[in-house]
Amino acid sequence: MSMPFYVSPEQLMKDRADFARKGIARGRSVVAVQYADGVLFVSENPSQALHKVSEIYDRIAFAAVGRYNEFENLRIAGVRLADMRGYAYDRRDVTGRGLANAYAQTLGTIFSSGGEKPYEVEIFVAEIGDAAAEDQLYRLTYDGQVADEHGYAVMGGAADVVAEHLANHYAEGASLAEALRVAVAALGHSENDKGKSGDRVVPVDHLEVAVLDRTRIQPRKFSRLRPARLRELLGDRGPETPGAPSDEDSRPDAAPTPSATDDPADPTDQVSGGVPPLEDPTTGEPPIAPPPPDPPSPAS
Amino acid sequence: MSDPRLPAAYLLPGTSSFSDFLSVQSPDLLPSRRAVPQGHAGDLAPHGTTIVAATFPGGVVMAGDRRATMGNIIAQRDIEKVFPADEFSAVGIAGSAGLAVEVVRLFQTELEHYEKIEGTTLSTDGKANRLAALIRSNLGMAMQGLAVVPLFAGYDLTVDQGRIFSYDVTGGRYEETAFHAVGSGSLFARGSLKKLYREDLNEEGCVTAVIQALYDAADDDSATGGPDLTRRIFPVVQVITADGGRRMPDADVAEIADRMIAGRMNRPDGPAASLT
Numbered sequence: 001m002s003m004p005f006y007v008s009p010e011q012l013m014k015d016r017a018d019f020a021r022k023g024i025a026r027g028r029s030v031v032a033v034q035y036a037d038g039v040l041f042v043s044e045n046p047s048q049a050l051h052k053v054s055e056i057y058d059r060i061a062f063a064a065v066g067r068y069n070e071f072e073n074l075r076i077a078g079v080r081l082a083d084m085r086g087y088a089y090d091r092r093d094v095t096g097r098g099l100a101n102a103y104a105q106t107l108g109t110i111f112s113s114g115g116e117k118p119y120e121v122e123i124f125v126a127e128i129g130d131a132a133a134e135d136q137l138y139r140l141t142y143d144g145q146v147a148d149e150h151g152y153a154v155m156g157g158a159a160d161v162v163a164e165h166l167a168n169h170y171a172e173g174a175s176l177a178e179a180l181r182v183a184v185a186a187l188g189h190s191e192n193d194k195g196k197s198g199d200r201v202v203p204v205d206h207l208e209v210a211v212l213d214r215t216r217i218q219p220r221k222f223s224r225l226r227p228a229r230l231r232e233l234l235g236d237r238g239p240e241t242p243g244a245p246s247d248e249d250s251r252p253d254a255a256p257t258p259s260a261t262d263d264p265a266d267p268t269d270q271v272s273g274g275v276p277p278l279e280d281p282t283t284g285e286p287p288i289a290p291p292p293p294d295p296p297s298p299a300s
Numbered sequence: 301m302s303d304p305r306l307p308a309a310y311l312l313p314g315t316s317s318f319s320d321f322l323s324v325q326s327p328d329l330l331p332s333r334r335a336v337p338q339g340h341a342g343d344l345a346p347h348g349t350t351i352v353a354a355t356f357p358g359g360v361v362m363a364g365d366r367r368a369t370m371g372n373i374i375a376q377r378d379i380e381k382v383f384p385a386d387e388f389s390a391v392g393i394a395g396s397a398g399l400a401v402e403v404v405r406l407f408q409t410e411l412e413h414y415e416k417i418e419g420t421t422l423s424t425d426g427k428a429n430r431l432a433a434l435i436r437s438n439l440g441m442a443m444q445g446l447a448v449v450p451l452f453a454g455y456d457l458t459v460d461q462g463r464i465f466s467y468d469v470t471g472g473r474y475e476e477t478a479f480h481a482v483g484s485g486s487l488f489a490r491g492s493l494k495k496l497y498r499e500d501l502n503e504e505g506c507v508t509a510v511i512q513a514l515y516d517a518a519d520d521d522s523a524t525g526g527p528d529l530t531r532r533i534f535p536v537v538q539v540i541t542a543d544g545g546r547r548m549p550d551a552d553v554a555e556i557a558d559r560m561i562a563g564r565m566n567r568p569d570g571p572a573a574s575l576t
Contacts, residue, residue: 055416077310079416080325083318087409088329106305218387220412 020142023120029156035179045208055222057082065156066121096127108144203240318413332437342445346375350485351392356506359541360462367525389454394483436471485517485524492516
C-alpha cells in the first residue's frame, strides 16, 4: 500500500504563509500615516491607472499591496458591501470595523481552506471620525488577522526599513505637508541595497497619494492629491531618482520572467524550491502515475 | 454551516452597476420589485408636484416647490424634491413622493458606485440613460397610480454647458433646450418661463426666473406650494456650474423670493413681457 505524504498542519500553514509572504514582499510599500486632519496614504506607484489606494465610502478608504487582481476583487467587494449597507440602512451605518471584519473573514477562510491558493495581499482599511482620536486604521494580513494600528503603518516590500524610518521621524498631530514629507522620505529610504543606508528622492510622478480629510465639506472625505499639489506640498527636494524596476511593474517588451536561482534564505525570490524534477534523476525515467508500490522489503 | 466569507457575488468581477448588483443580491430592496396588489394605489401616498429647470451660460439651475399633497390634504409643507445626484448633476422628482425619494436614493448610489468601481464618472448622457432605466423598471407601479417622473439636469464638462433631460413614465428620455418643468403645475411654470427666460441670464437672473415660474405655477395649481412667508419656507434651488453643484443657501433664495413678492405687490401677475 502506498501512503500519502503526511504533512503536519503546522507545516502546511507555514508553507502557505511563506507563499503569501513572498508574493507580498515582491511589491513596493504602502504607508498610512495619521495626521491632524485625517489619514494619509502614500505609495510609490508609477502607474497612474492601477491604483493601490481607493475610496470605499464617505469616511472609509482602502489600500493594498500584493497581487493586483486579488486586492482589486476585494476592493470591489468592499465598495459593494458598503454601498449595499448604506442603501439598505443609512450612510452613517457603514463602518470601517464592519468592513474590516468582512475582509478578515474572507481572507481567513481562503487561507485555511485547502483547496484554494491563499491571497497574496495585505490591506489597510482606514476610517476617520470627527476628531483625530476617533480615527481608525486596521491592517489585515493574508491569513485574515486584523491589527488595530496607531500613528502610522507600513506594508509591502521593504516594510521593516520604511517602518524604522517612520518610527524615528513620525510626529503625532502633524500637518498634511509635514506628514507627507515624512512618509515620502520613508519610502525613499527603503529602496537602497541591503545594508547600505542612503536616501532617494522619489519622483513626484511616481507617487500615489490620497487622503481621508475630515476638513472637506463634502460628505465624501476621500481625495487624491495630484502631482501639482504634491510638488507644492513637498517643496524642493533635490534631484529625483526613480525606484529600481520592480516585479510588479508591467514591461512592454517582455513577459516577467522569474530569476534563475532559488535562494532558500531569501524570502523574496520568485523561484520555489522543492519542486521534484520531471524525470527520475538516476534512471532518467519519466514519472508514472500512480506511483509504483513500495518495493518489498528484503526480509520477506 | 454558512460560509463566513463575503458571498461569492460580491467577489465576482463584472457589473459596475449598483442596481444590477442589487437585483441579483437583494431584489427586495429595489423599488420596482415590490408587488403591489391590483387596483389604484395612487391615493394612498403623498404626491410631489412642480419641478423647474433652466440653463444659463456656464451652468444650470433646478428648483422645486415644497408641497406634497394627498388628495385635498397638504401632506407636507417643507418636503424637498430636488436632490444632488452627484457632483455635477441634480435630479428633481414629481409624482408618488415616497417611491420617488427611493428612486433618487438608488440613482445617487448608482452614480457613486460606478464612480468608485470604475475610477471615473459616467458621462452626462450615461447618467441620463441610467435614470431612464430605473424609471422604465417602475412602469408596472406607474400603471397602478404610483408614477415617478423625474427631471434631470447636469453640467456637461465635455461641452461646457448645462443640459436638461425630461422623462415619461415608460422611461422615455428627452433632452430639453433652455428650460423645462415637470409635475402638476408644470404647464403654468413652462408658460411663465416662456415669457421670462432669456439666453443671456446670469446665475442670479436664472434663479429669479425659475422662482417666478414656481410662483406662477402655485398661483394656478392647487397642488403646488407658493413661498410660505409666515414660516419662511422657500423653494429648494440647486445650482450646477463647472465648479460643481451646490444647494443655494436658504437665505439667498429668501432674498430673491422677497424681491419677487415685493414686485408682485404692485403687479400680482408678475413682470410684463413686451408685446413685440
